[in-house]
Amino acid sequence: MDEQQLAQALRRQDPGAAQELVASCGDRLFRSACLLCGNEAEAQDLVQETLLQAVRSARRFGGRSSIYTWLHGILLNLTRRYHRDRKRIIYDEELARREAGTVEENPSRLDFETTSGALAATLRQLSEPHREVLVLRFYQEMKIHEIAACLGISKGTVKSRLHYAIAEMQRRLPGELNLFGACGTEEKAKR
Amino acid sequence: MNCRRFQLEIYEYLDRSLSPRAHAAAEEHLSACAACRQMVSRERQIAQSLSEKFRAAAGSLQLPPEVGRRVIAALAEQRPAPDEEQGMAIFWRRWALPLAIAASGLLLLAGFFFFVRPPGPGVPHSQPQVSQDGVSVHLSYVVPIYTFRREDGFVIDALTYQTNIIDERLGVKLTRLQ
Numbered sequence: 126m127d128e129q130q131l132a133q134a135l136r137r138q139d140p141g142a143a144q145e146l147v148a149s150c151g152d153r154l155f156r157s158a159c160l161l162c163g164n165e166a167e168a169q170d171l172v173q174e175t176l177l178q179a180v181r182s183a184r185r186f187g188g189r190s191s192i193y194t195w196l197h198g199i200l201l202n203l204t205r206r207y208h209r210d211r212k213r214i215i216y217d218e219e220l221a222r223r224e225a226g227t228v229e230e231n232p233s234r235l236d237f238e239t240t241s242g243a244l245a246a247t248l249r250q251l252s253e254p255h256r257e258v259l260v261l262r263f264y265q266e267m268k269i270h271e272i273a274a275c276l277g278i279s280k281g282t283v284k285s286r287l288h289y290a291i292a293e294m295q296r297r298l299p300g301e302l303n304l305f306g307a308c309g310t311e312e313k314a315k316r
Numbered sequence: 317m318n319c320r321r322f323q324l325e326i327y328e329y330l331d332r333s334l335s336p337r338a339h340a341a342a343e344e345h346l347s348a349c350a351a352c353r354q355m356v357s358r359e360r361q362i363a364q365s366l367s368e369k370f371r372a373a374a375g376s377l378q379l380p381p382e383v384g385r386r387v388i389a390a391l392a393e394q395r396p397a398p399d400e401e402q403g404m405a406i407f408w409r410r411w412a413l414p415l416a417i418a419a420s421g422l423l424l425l426a427g428f429f430f431f432v433r434p435p436g437p438g439v440p441h442s443q444p445q446v447s448q449d450g451v452s453v454h455l456s457y458v459v460p461i462y463t464f465r466r467e468d469g470f471v472i473d474a475l476t477y478q479t480n481i482i483d484e485r486l487g488v489k490l491t492r493l494q
Contacts, residue, residue, distance in 0.1 A: 245373065
């Protein structure tokens with residue numbers, strides 16, 4: 126099924142279209158969601174909600190972008206909401222812990238967090254706008270104008286965020302993982 | 317093209333999304349400027365390094381099959397609405413507001429036309445007639461009625477007017493005050 130056929134099948138609410146969507150875009154969306162939210166379990170929920178929203182609102186898909194770009198736009202919106210809610214939950218949890226007077230152990234980490242620990246941790250420390258441009262640019266391999274369209278911001282803002290996000294990654298990544306490999310420390314100092 | 321201009325457009329240069337003319341100008345500048353060449357090289361290195369790190373971190377992840385099954389199951393639970401109902405729902409969603417605005421406008425016009433306009437000659441409008449026996453009131457007013465109905469997927473609407481007349485004779489004995 127090509128893009129156009131899939132879009133038509135989605136608009137018809139064809140049951141096969143949802144399966145096709147999961148098969149063609151599920152893994153890619155999931156990887157992006159993991160990088161954006163840094164948590165595999167949350168990423169699963171985000172992708173599930175993205176796919177459900179997409180199929181339910183398929184009639185509104187105008188075909189101006191690719192299906193994957195459209196899905197990724199929904200994922201970005203859900204991820205922003207997730208981060209907003211998470212801030213609230215963390216605040217509530219801290220309050221509850223203080224009231225209970227107990228110290229909680231670190232929550233168990235999932236595969237993504239343990240295998241790609243340093244990168245995931247560094248990404249988590251970035252602000253959300255900086256994390257988004259990095260993932261879109263270097264994982265999704267989008268061009269500047271595509272990122273601008275996807276995030277609804279100007280190209281100048283994309284370039285500015287990208288510049289600061291790269292500088293921040295370079296500053297925060299540990300020596301052996303920095304952007305210039307073994308001789309990175311010198312380059313890091315220059316930037 | 318100077319260094320400042322080139323550095324503003326370096327990402328577009330790397331994306332190959334500059335116009336052919338601007339790209340040629342950038343190439344010409346690069347051939348003469350070692351500092352900008354170094355900057356291009358560094359940006360390429362960063363892009364390659366970050367892409368590799370992202371792919372290494374997330375490239376092997378796969379969406380667990382149960383997520384896909386949950387999506388498909390959730391969608392199957394929703395009963396799809398019949399086409400005709402969906403068509404009408406879309407129609408109403410699109411046209412309800414314009415229709416309501418048009419209907420309100422018509423009502424306002426009708427109100428202006430029938431209530432503000434002075435009565436025609438010889439038509440007793442709302443002037444009370446005073447006689448020895450009491451007061452006779454003749455009052456006429458028009459009520460605009462807007463109706464609409466659905467028929468074979470179309471909405472048929474109509475604006476009609478109903479004239480109401482009140483003709484009352486109040487049996488109050490008036491006494492002339494001297």
